Structures are given as C-alpha cells and as structure tokens.
Amino acid sequence: MIVFFVKRLVMSLVVVLISTVVMYVLVDRSIDPLYDLRTSTAPNKADQIRRRVEALRLDEPVILRYLSWLKGASGCLYGNCDLGENWKTHQAVTSLLSGAIGTTIQLVGLATLLAILLGVLVGLLSALRQYSGFDYAITFLSFLLYSLPVFWVAVLAKVFLAIRFNDFLGDVDPRFSIATILVSAVVVGITLSSATAGRLSVRVRNCVIAAAATAVLIAYLNLTGFFKTPSFGIVLIALMSVGWAFVITLLSTGLRNRKALYSALSVAALGAVLWLPLLYFWAYARDAGILGWPLVLGMFVLGLVVSAAIGLAWGGPDRTRSARTAALTAVPVSATLFIDRVLQSWDDYNANELIKNRPIATLGRSTPNLAGDFWIQTIDTITHLALPTACLILISFASYTRYTRASMLEVMNQDYIRTARSKGLTERTVIMRHAFRNALLPLASIVPIDIITLLGGAIITETVFGWFGMGRLFVDSLGGNQQDPVMAYIVIVGILAVIANLVADLIYAVLDPRIRVAA
Amino acid sequence: MSTPLEPAGHFDPTGGETLENAIELKDVEGLSQGQIVRRRFLRHRGAIIGLGVIALVAILAYTSIGAGGIPGWWKFDPVTPGKVENSGSPSLALPGWLGGSGFAIGDHPFGQDEIGRDIFARVMKGTQTSLNVMVVISVLAALIGMAVGAVSGYFRGGIDQFLMRFTDLFITFPVIVIGAVLGKLAGSAGAFWLAVALGCISWTTLARLVRGEFLSLREREFVDAAKAAGASSFRIIRKHMIPNAIGVIIVNTTLLASQAVLLETALSYLGFGIKSPDVSLGTMISEYQSAFSTRPWLFWWPGLFIILIALSVNFIGDGLRDAFDPRQKRVPSQRQMDKAAQRQKNAPVAAAGDEQ
Numbered sequence: 001m002i003v004f005f006v007k008r009l010v011m012s013l014v015v016v017l018i019s020t021v022v023m024y025v026l027v028d029r030s031i032d033p034l035y036d037l038r039t040s041t042a043p044n045k046a047d048q049i050r051r052r053v054e055a056l057r058l059d060e061p062v063i064l065r066y067l068s069w070l071k072g073a074s075g076c077l078y079g080n081c082d083l084g085e086n087w088k089t090h091q092a093v094t095s096l097l098s099g100a101i102g103t104t105i106q107l108v109g110l111a112t113l114l115a116i117l118l119g120v121l122v123g124l125l126s127a128l129r130q131y132s133g134f135d136y137a138i139t140f141l142s143f144l145l146y147s148l149p150v151f152w153v154a155v156l157a158k159v160f161l162a163i164r165f166n167d168f169l170g171d172v173d174p175r176f177s178i179a180t181i182l183v184s185a186v187v188v189g190i191t192l193s194s195a196t197a198g199r200l201s202v203r204v205r206n207c208v209i210a211a212a213a214t215a216v217l218i219a220y221l222n223l224t225g226f227f228k229t230p231s232f233g234i235v236l237i238a239l240m241s242v243g244w245a246f247v248i249t250l251l252s253t254g255l256r257n258r259k260a261l262y263s264a265l266s267v268a269a270l271g272a273v274l275w276l277p278l279l280y281f282w283a284y285a286r287d288a289g290i291l292g293w294p295l296v297l298g299m300f301v302l303g304l305v306v307s308a309a310i311g312l313a314w315g316g317p318d319r320t321r322s323a324r325t326a327a328l329t330a331v332p333v334s335a336t337l338f339i340d341r342v343l344q345s346w347d348d349y350n351a352n353e354l355i356k357n358r359p360i361a362t363l364g365r366s367t368p369n370l371a372g373d374f375w376i377q378t379i380d381t382i383t384h385l386a387l388p389t390a391c392l393i394l395i396s397f398a399s400y401t402r403y404t405r406a407s408m409l410e411v412m413n414q415d416y417i418r419t420a421r422s423k424g425l426t427e428r429t430v431i432m433r434h435a436f437r438n439a440l441l442p443l444a445s446i447v448p449i450d451i452i453t454l455l456g457g458a459i460i461t462e463t464v465f466g467w468f469g470m471g472r473l474f475v476d477s478l479g480g481n482q483q484d485p486v487m488a489y490i491v492i493v494g495i496l497a498v499i500a501n502l503v504a505d506l507i508y509a510v511l512d513p514r515i516r517v518a519a
Numbered sequence: 520m521s522t523p524l525e526p527a528g529h530f531d532p533t534g535g536e537t538l539e540n541a542i543e544l545k546d547v548e549g550l551s552q553g554q555i556v557r558r559r560f561l562r563h564r565g566a567i568i569g570l571g572v573i574a575l576v577a578i579l580a581y582t583s584i585g586a587g588g589i590p591g592w593w594k595f596d597p598v599t600p601g602k603v604e605n606s607g608s609p610s611l612a613l614p615g616w617l618g619g620s621g622f623a624i625g626d627h628p629f630g631q632d633e634i635g636r637d638i639f640a641r642v643m644k645g646t647q648t649s650l651n652v653m654v655v656i657s658v659l660a661a662l663i664g665m666a667v668g669a670v671s672g673y674f675r676g677g678i679d680q681f682l683m684r685f686t687d688l689f690i691t692f693p694v695i696v697i698g699a700v701l702g703k704l705a706g707s708a709g710a711f712w713l714a715v716a717l718g719c720i721s722w723t724t725l726a727r728l729v730r731g732e733f734l735s736l737r738e739r740e741f742v743d744a745a746k747a748a749g750a751s752s753f754r755i756i757r758k759h760m761i762p763n764a765i766g767v768i769i770v771n772t773t774l775l776a777s778q779a780v781l782l783e784t785a786l787s788y789l790g791f792g793i794k795s796p797d798v799s800l801g802t803m804i805s806e807y808q809s810a811f812s813t814r815p816w817l818f819w820w821p822g823l824f825i826i827l828i829a830l831s832v833n834f835i836g837d838g839l840r841d842a843f844d845p846r847q848k849r850v851p852s853q854r855q856m857d858k859a860a861q862r863q864k865n866a867p868v869a870a871a872g873d874e875q
Contacts, residue, residue, distance in 0.1 A: 011684070012687070015684060015687045015688055018688060019688050019691050019692070022688070023692075023697075023700065026697075026701065026704065027700055029704055030700050030701070031703065139837075140565075143830060143833045143834060143837070144826070144830060146777070146829070147781070147825075147826050147829030147830040147833055148826060149781055149784055149785065149788075149801070149804070149822060149826070150785075151785065151788045151801070151804060151805070151808075152804055152818075152821075152822035155804075155808045155811055155818065156822075159811055159812070456693060459693075459695055459696075460695075460785055460788070463789065474696065474699070475699070475789055478699055478700065478703060478791065479789075479790055479791075486700075489696075490692065493691075493692055493693070493696060494691045494692060497691050
C-alpha cells in the first residue's frame, strides 16, 4: 500500500509541475503588465515602457522566465523560498502569502465545520423521512442553494442581516412583536414535526410542543431584554444543559441506558453549578494576564476529561459508553458556558466608540484599532465572521445534505440493515450504528478535498466581504497583472489538491476494508 | 416465527421484496427503455415545471429584444441611454389582490439605471448571454468529456493512463481559478470565445464518469458479440456503448449546465468574464451592487434571473437522474403494497408467471 501511495504522490507532483508550466504560460498570455502605460500620456512613455520591460524581463521568452521562477520556487524545498514579488509594491510574495493563509483559515474553518455538521444532520433526517414533506422541502432548499449566485446573496445578506439587524439592535427597546413570535412558533413547529416520524396524532403533538416551546423561549428572551443585554443567566444555562444531556444520550446510547443518562445529566448539573465560579475564574485569569485561546481550549479539554471520568465513575458493565456520552455532553455544555461569558461582554463591545451599537460588520476581518480584553476581541471576530460564514455555509450545506441523503438512502436499502432490523435491534441502534456510520464513508473522501479546496480561498466570498485571504490575493493579483503572486497561489492550490486527494484515498482505505489498493 | 420444518405453503419468506418487484413491474411492463425513461421523467413534477420555466425564460429573452440581428417586440435596447423617468423606479405594478396598485407593465417594468438604460432590456440581454454561454459550455464539455472518457475506458492501457493524467492536469485547480485566467485571456474576445474557453476546462467530471461506465460496459456480452461480428472500435463505441452510457452523459451534462451559468456570472462579476458592451447578469450585479440602498431594482432582477435559470436546469437534471437511474427509487407506501398483495392474491397464476 505504501508503494501505491508513494507512486501516486510522485505521479501527482509531476502533474503539478507540468500544470505550473501550462499555467505560467497562460497567465503570462492573459495579463498585461504594461496596461497602465499603454494609455498613459506621459512624455517619457517609451522610456517607462522600456524600463518596465527590462525590470520584468518581458523581452525574454516566457520559458526562460518560467525556469528562473521555478528555480526560486524550488528553493522552498530547503527553506530558501523565493516566489518573486509584487512588482508594484516590491513586497515579497512569501510575506503576502503568510498573512493571506491565516485569514483564509480563520474564515473557512468555522464555516466548513458548521456546514458539515448541519448538512449531515439535515441530510440524515431527509433520508430517514424520504418523500415526506420535510424531504421535499429540504430537496427544494438544497437545489435553491445550489443555484444561488453567492455574490448576489452576499449583498442581500449585508443589507438584511447586517444593516437591518443592527438597526433592530440599535432600537431603544428591541423586542419581537407578538406576530413575529406566533409566526416563528408555527414555522418551527411545522418544521420539527415534519422531521419526526409516526402517526398523525404524534406529529400534531410534536408540532404543538415545539411551537409552544419556541413561543415561550422568544417571549422569555423578550421579557428579560435579551436583545438589549444578551446573556443566558443560570436558568437558561441549566435548562439548555439538561436538554443537551437528553439529546446526546438519546443519540449515543438511547435513553434506556440509565447509567449513560445519569452521567450526561451529572455533566449538565456540573456545568450549571460551575457557571458562577467560572465567571470569577475568567476575571481572575484576565487580571493575571493568562486569558487567551490556549487557556480556553485547555479548560475545554479539562472539561472533557472530567466528564469522561464522571461517566466512568457511574460504573456498570458498559461504563466506557457512559464515559463517551458524558464527554460528548460536555462539548455543548462547555460551549454554552463559553457563549454566555462572551455575551456578557456584549454591552461593553457595543458601547465602544468604534462600534457605536452597530455590531454586525459587513467588511474586513476585524475592527482596526479596537482596544479591549480577550472577550471583546472574541466578539469582534465573531461579528466579522458572521456574514461571510453564513454565506459559505449556504453553499456547502446544500452539497453535504445531498451527499448524506444519497449515501444514507443507499445504505438503508442494504441487506445488513434488514438483518439488523430482523435481529430485533431498536431503530436507534440500526440507524446510528449500522446505517449512519457506513453512510459517512463516502463523505470521508469528500470532506478533505472540500476543506483543502476551500483553503485555496473562498474567492468570491472573500472579495465581497473584503477579507484579504488567499482567494482575494489571487483575484487582486490577476486583476492587477501580477504574475508572481498568481503563480504562487496556483502552486499552493495545486499541491494542496494533491495532498487532499491522497488524504481522501488514505482515509477511505483505512475506513473501508473492502478497498484494497493494488501496488 | 417459523421452524425450518414448517411447510412453506402460502408463506413467502421474501414477501415484501416480491411485492415491491410486482409494483415495479406493473410500472414498466411492456415498455421500451426509452418509453420507461420518458414516462418517469414526465412524472417528475419538478422537472416538468423546470422545463416550462426555462422555456418561458428563453422565449421571453430571445423574442423581447431580438437576437442575431432580428429585432424583437420590446421598444428599448439594452445599451442606449434614455431619459430617466420617475427617478428610474420600476413601472411594473402588482394587481390589487397582491397588495399592488393595480396591474400595470408601463414603459420600464424593471426600472432604469442612472443614465436611463432600460433594465428589462438589459436583463433580457444578460439572460441571452447566460443561456448562450450555458449551451456552448455544455455542448463542448459533453463532446470532449464523452470522447476522452470513451477512448480512455474502451482502449485502456497506455492511452488511458495518458488521458487520465491529462484530466488530472485540469482537476488540480478549482474550475474558477483556471476560468479566471482563461476568462481574462478570452473575455475581451466576446461571450462566445469565453464560453469555448470555459467549455474546454469543464469536461473533466464527465470524462471520468464516462470512463468508469465504459470500463464496465466493455466487459459485457453485447460488446463481445459486436467484436465477433467484426465491428470496428469506432462503431462499437458509437453504436453499442454510448447509447448504453447515455443516461450518465445526459444527467451530468445537465448538472454541468447549471454550474456553467453560475461560473459565467461569477467570473463576469469578478471582472474576468464578459466585458461591456456585452451584457452579463454578473457584470450587472457588480455594477449595481453599490446602488442597492437607493435603487434596489437594479440589483434584484439580474439575480432573480440567474436563480431562475440555474434552478430550472437543476430540477430538469434531477428529473433526468430519477428517470435514468432508479437506484434511489421510491419506497412503495403501505397502500401500494396492500394493493399489490391484493392483485397477487387475485391472480396467483399470473404472479407466479411474472416471477420467472
């Protein structure tokens, strides 16, 4: 197998090498570095042109220029990178790249994660309720999302999600009207009930429960002035944690497994109890100057470990499963606690004179010159990420939903599902353990490719929202007739694509024993 | 439930499956492959609506402002500036029962831009561009993809290796990246050459799929039979194998067509596609996006027409996929199963005959 992959790697690298030749010539043909000079009326025009031709070696054959570019680029293999420079500003391409890559990772990471989670969940439900109203609605939605021009949606999002929403928040007393509450309650109720199975009476009951819960929730948020001074408070945190405990247990072991349920509930209780002490802890950490992402992530990992220990402590014959459920429950519970703490700085953030009560940003990666502690900076990042992330999710969500639905349907028609059912296993076990895991197999080969393609930059999203990431670098350089940055981008994207395909094959070969590669 | 010794009698161990087969058989009995596909397609409501919408859009776009030198029935053309009336706002009004002020089309149903060009005419022109580009890209991509995939899958060996590495060359980069470079190169030469350039890079998926299909088709008996009868390779590919792979080809060409619309508009939006004086829905959006707060109509219509085209084509593609590939077939409802069981009970002899 190793021989196979080495062979493939070498082969792909050769392909990348050839493609750089082709692309170098193509880019050279398509750009015109003398563009601004051709229309210039300067008296020394001929002289300027001559000097630029000399500086960019435009009089030499393109192949010679390619070879000298390749020489510089191959220096990257032994730490002596020379990818050329932007000839207008004389910035080295390598320094342009390092900023752009960080920006792109920040933009794409969260969006991809959320899109995968949402897409897989909705695709799974859609497949389980094949040809129901829910399924048709989701199918239509995903087709619609496929057909949306993202640059168009992005402008709409800027107007409706950012400007109008900021207006709403800037109101003296922002709250939802009764009509809005009723409409959203009905919408949530119908959506959730159409996603559940069972007889009509059961679904009507689910619809009523979901609608009532939504109405109560929004009314509660209205009454507590959530939209003015957002924070969960101990009541909501406790309720949400218990809710998560039930949901996670239901999905992971089933509610019949009492030990697992109790472990999850203990984690939820622990989260609620720790709410107040944690606030003091964060304040202390800030004063001590150790507050930052390392500390937050460290606390998160600690939470996972403690939760798993709680699961083990409940004991029983399958205590590893209790531990797993407890650790899984710890993820949303700690996320809730984190979000609550972030929200508590919302007022300070809004009152900042650079923000002026218009929190959702439409341009850029962060507010320039914004002073503030870790929480303020986090809010700033989130408000800047909100719109582009939403746009990116819209696009990839559709394809993940379709993939998951298709592969889930295929799996559900397999004989081993029939066997599992005829053994008398519960439907939860059949779906989560037999069907779902196998349905995820094809996704394992799509996700790496998607992630790495996105690292090449969400070209349009970055352009619309003014994020100076990889995609924007490419568009700006191509538009500005800059050969070197375009080539650097192309090489990186090409190599990333090779790695992505290789990783996808590897994952597939590891996960699916039916795949045996011939060396 | 049943012991092995129990006589089978009327108990059918694979009862459900037989019933499902019976239902399926009733749908397809006595029909040719083409008839089955056509019937399944016509039954797909989304696909039929999509077909209707795209036909309407095409008729509207081509007849209103005319195409290829033939004048249309609309009084304005997309490029001539005119007098800005009513600050350019659209004269299209909804009928009273939809909350409008009485149905009216008026002079400028979609409004005018700041120099008085008629937006309806511009959107129609942009729609024409998108449709033309879509057709050129998909025809070209289908032809190249089919040829590469067929040769690769049929002959295998060295030529397959070479062609697949050649395909890898294109797959290395996202289409939009090569598209941007080629678009900058070909965009100023006009929409047709842009479409040709984009068609030359969009065939890769189809080529891989056709190759896969051909690799399995070439092992089938009818190919051996054709070979034994002395048919040439070209004839076997053309007469025997492509008709058998046509489902994959048609479905993927349709899906590619909807992506082609989005690719062209996106490239034009970024400035690497169609350039003025040609009109593209993408360039319209990029020209007008800053005017959204003052003149939102400049912005709404081009986007809506992109969605209309892409969505209809996507639905047609979905219908075709369902028609050609019944793998994700509908699970019969309990009522259908009961009905089929009833039928089988009433005509046990016929049912037994069907099973063989």
